[in-house]
Amino acid sequence: xxxxxxxxxxxxxxxxxxxxxxxxxxxxxxxxxxxxxxxxxxxxxxxxxxxxxxxxxxxxxxxxxxxxxxxxxxxxxxxxxxxxxxxxxxxxxxxxxxxxxxxxxxxxxxxxx
Amino acid sequence: xxxxxxxxxxxxxxxxxxxxxxxxxxxxxxxxxxxxxxxxxxxxxxxxxxxxxxxxxxxxxxxxxxxxxxxxxxxxxxxxxxxxxxxxxxxxxxxxxxxxxxxxxxxxxxxxxxx
Numbered sequence: 001x002x003x004x005x006x007x008x009x010x011x012x013x014x015x016x017x018x019x020x021x022x023x024x025x026x027x028x029x030x031x032x033x034x035x036x037x038x039x040x041x042x043x044x045x046x047x048x049x050x051x052x053x054x055x056x057x058x059x060x061x062x063x064x065x066x067x068x069x070x071x072x073x074x075x076x077x078x079x080x081x082x083x084x085x086x087x088x089x090x091x092x093x094x095x096x097x098x099x100x101x102x103x104x105x106x107x108x109x110x111x112x113x
Numbered sequence: 114x115x116x117x118x119x120x121x122x123x124x125x126x127x128x129x130x131x132x133x134x135x136x137x138x139x140x141x142x143x144x145x146x147x148x149x150x151x152x153x154x155x156x157x158x159x160x161x162x163x164x165x166x167x168x169x170x171x172x173x174x175x176x177x178x179x180x181x182x183x184x185x186x187x188x189x190x191x192x193x194x195x196x197x198x199x200x201x202x203x204x205x206x207x208x209x210x211x212x213x214x215x216x217x218x219x220x221x222x223x224x225x226x227x228x
Contacts, residue, residue, distance in 0.1 A: 034216070042221055043220050044204075046217075089155065089156070095213060101213065103158075108153075
């Protein structure tokens with residue numbers, strides 16, 4: 001069964017600290033993995049995308065890693081800011097006909113001053 | 114260029130009424146998706162349109178839900194005889210094509226409350 005599991009479910013950190021969010025997936029055949037950021041009351045916005053051959057991708061203070069062998073990904077946020085408070089969603093797409101994109105439930109990050 | 118827009122932003126309705134939710138995708142995007150997001154939950158896929166192909170309706174939870182996409186652009190999601198469990202945020206997204214590497218751009222959503 002195609003699944004995407006994220007941990008932790010929620011996380012509270014102090015402004016300026018780093019954090020790492022985890023994503024495990026069983027989607028097959030793998031096409032790509034994206035991390036989305038969803039602010040409260042808004043639609044998700046893509047942060048990074050990685051294909052099978054890529055194992056790291058950065059976007060400013062966000063760095064995503066991918067281990068296609070263990071089917072794990074992480075999103076590392078450096079020097080967190082209050083505006084990083086949001087849900088972070090791991091999304092894995094399969095390389096098949098039709099629609100095959102599986103969304104994780106997300107990690108809710110709270111950054112406190 | 115404008116992003117994906119959705120209307121209304123909020124909709125409150127009574128149980129048993131029909132509702133229509135609208136999505137205007139980014140111009141030129143051939144793929145359009147509808148999702149549902151309940152409070153504190155992940156996105157639940159509902160339906161996917163790609164060009165002139167038959168839509169993938171595999172995510173629609175019941176026959177009370179239907180969607181159409183006219184002229185390959187605007188889409189309407191219709192929920193008939195609404196139930197309280199239909200209360201959620203309904204998100205629409207569009208992408209340049211249906212290939213999995215194409216980024217989906219999301220609208221702000223319609224928050225539906227069924228009383």
